[in-house]
Amino acid sequence: MALTIRTHITNTTHLIVNFHTSTKKTKPNPFTIPTHSLHTQCNLLLISHLLLFTIKSSLIDPDGGPLVDLIVPENERGLKKVEAESLPKVKLSKIDIEWVHVISEGWANPLKGFMREDEYLQSLHFNFLGLKDGSIVNMSLPIVLAIDDKDKEIIGSSPDVGLIGPNGDLVAILRSVQIYKHNKEERIARTWGTTAPGLPYVEEVITPAGNWLIGGDLEVLEPIKYNDGLDHYRLSPRELRKEFDKRQADAVFAFQLRNPVHNGHALLMNDTRKRLLKMGYKNPILLLHPLGGFVKADDVPLDVRMEQHSKVLEDGVLDHETTIVAIFPSPMHYAGPTEVQWHAKARINAGANFYIVGRDPAGMSHPTEKRDLYDPDHGKKVLSMAPGLERLNILPFRVAAYDTLAKKMAFFEPSRAQDFLFISGTKMRTFARNGENPPDGFMCPGGWKVLVEYYKSLQAEEAGQQSAILSA
């Protein structure tokens, strides 16, 4: 195991000591995070960042310095709003607002606004951003704001621009803007590795967007709220860190998802906690972190998923004491190995030092060919080699399936493959849609009921629309 300890002595001098150790277990102490070969496939690299005189938390440091906070303080909002009113304005889409939310809270730390061209090119070509001190942070998705010719003309040479929401409300000021070309084809090809029609984010966001991108520093006039009854789940990285510290977490493991939680997921999460305890951690906390931004039309909507997740906790499948359920406000790209880096990087900023990665993360079927868009193993491989993610411990997903002998979800054993049943997401949705029950032990009854009711309501809605069309 390679272990690097980096001690910042002064601002201008660094002493780096690299050494190799064969110790597989270390006792946790306030200054180090223990690590262990969790899985033979798992290449663990631990950098223990010793800030000798300023330790306040044992959590992993955010990327590139302290978390940004781009929300204008309350006492300055009045003046800023008056100023914003006077500026040339650009209208944001619902998904643009999700990105403002993401940037404003430091999920993309240390990014301070929509990307300017240098940041865009680094992200697009290299999946990282270079910082002034010569270090880098991972940044695999361009976080950009598109404008059209008319917007560009209205902005003219104004250094600052007002951003307004879909309802015309002032959302933010974008400072010291830079406008540059939006080469959509190149952006799509380099981000998705295909330009085939039918990519959900491309069709929803990029194809209809303008031919220019505008970068600049964000000043967000008020915290972004959705008023959908779920805002209390939308904890910022700062709030999550506070909560982890309050619970005295000495390890945080994040589980990204955009699907209902079945007992296979739960098995994996509970097993991970056990392993972390065995490694010597005293209080590993699970961040169950469903993605809350844009998802494709046939994914289960956020409100249904949140209800399902809360049932999973109510039914005791996951432990309340050691689990935090929160919403990750990012939109979904379905960009496989490129996107999984973003999912992991953002969780570092929220304090997670362990990240569970599944088979074909952020993947989908090829939109025009009969195959997966990405090799199912590439997500895990690319993540393990990604620049700027060396500090994060990547935990590859162990395959769970329904054990027909034990009548529960269990880790797949190739030696008795015939006893296991694989229930795909599609199969699960088909069960729920048809009102059929999956095998006992596949999902907790409370969680399953939420799904069945959702699909029932969907069918009722579709039937209503159908009869409305027929009677029209």
Added chain:
Amino acid sequence: MALTIRTHITNTTHLIVNFHTSTKKTKPNPFTIPTHSLHTQCNLLLISHLLLFTIKSSLIDPDGGPLVDLIVPENERGLKKVEAESLPKVKLSKIDIEWVHVISEGWANPLKGFMREDEYLQSLHFNFLGLKDGSIVNMSLPIVLAIDDKDKEIIGSSPDVGLIGPNGDLVAILRSVQIYKHNKEERIARTWGTTAPGLPYVEEVITPAGNWLIGGDLEVLEPIKYNDGLDHYRLSPRELRKEFDKRQADAVFAFQLRNPVHNGHALLMNDTRKRLLKMGYKNPILLLHPLGGFVKADDVPLDVRMEQHSKVLEDGVLDHETTIVAIFPSPMHYAGPTEVQWHAKARINAGANFYIVGRDPAGMSHPTEKRDLYDPDHGKKVLSMAPGLERLNILPFRVAAYDTLAKKMAFFEPSRAQDFLFISGTKMRTFARNGENPPDGFMCPGGWKVLVEYYKSLQAEEAGQQSAILSA
């Protein structure tokens, strides 16, 4: 200017001292390379690598350690050939052989063979390769060997494979092979930023290739020769370094090209030398380094270009004493900002520490749309931010045009734009094709004559083919 001096004290301890200096000029000495803000757009970062006890040459170190030499020593060739005969075999194309040549001499140092999947993924996603010591080297193009289903079946589980040339001659052994999927669409999209039909390298190499890639370590049975009368120009990185040392070069500036040299190019190269002298270098040497591998059908062929280049030296436009003309054996991708990194990286391995980058390097027109495929400034920008190229001094091309007052090529002066005439490559070829003369002073007469004769012979050939078709 940020200056980092890194002193390797032992294998296990590194002391890194970062400091800022406002000194713009430094006296050259045996241990440092002087640098200077050559151009306001030019961001120079110099890392002087002090190998205190092993200095043999003042040239920049190759990427990732000593240059590889993958040619089997003469006394072992007999046995290796017998072994190669006994192995399952894969047939190489002309362009595959060019890559064997490139790899075997260390242009892609420290790459030791065709890429295995980890290297392929790093190159494709991040444009770099990670080394065992945690450092990285730039590697923006996947250097891969494609095989088809039948090849894969023949290879079976054999760890080693014999590689044979287009004429059936044994070329190399590929050791400890790994076979993995060749997702052509993803490779093309991530390398070119488009999947539009009509990309020359894609049509020539990738589209007809098999659905598998095979990686492994190369043992090349004999140095690659082309027997086209130009092999004496094909100096390996090792031979070039020897020549630079023989000439006591204290700076090497590389000029990559795939076009004839006109006086604008010459002005730029001569001007660069003057600037390097002003900076304190005593003997800057120019590496005039035409690309010798695959080029698209309407580019000027290598033999004609080499003749043209030698006339440029004969006519005294470039100085014999301070110029080395050699062939860079790589095939051309026409992949713009992604490829220019490869062009620069390979020249580090040949000893160049300064690299001249033009407008739209390695660019071309979009194959299906009426626009340049790449933003003409992106090559320069991406190159200046590329991972692993921090040691290289990037010199942006100054725009030269024909000064109608001075009747010569001169650096463009925007204040008297009306006096300048831009003569594009297309325009130049049209002049030559029509037997017209370009304005006096555009190109040396000897060089121009070579081009005119080439196009004359081409027209004669085309006319011959045409009449053959008509009479058939």
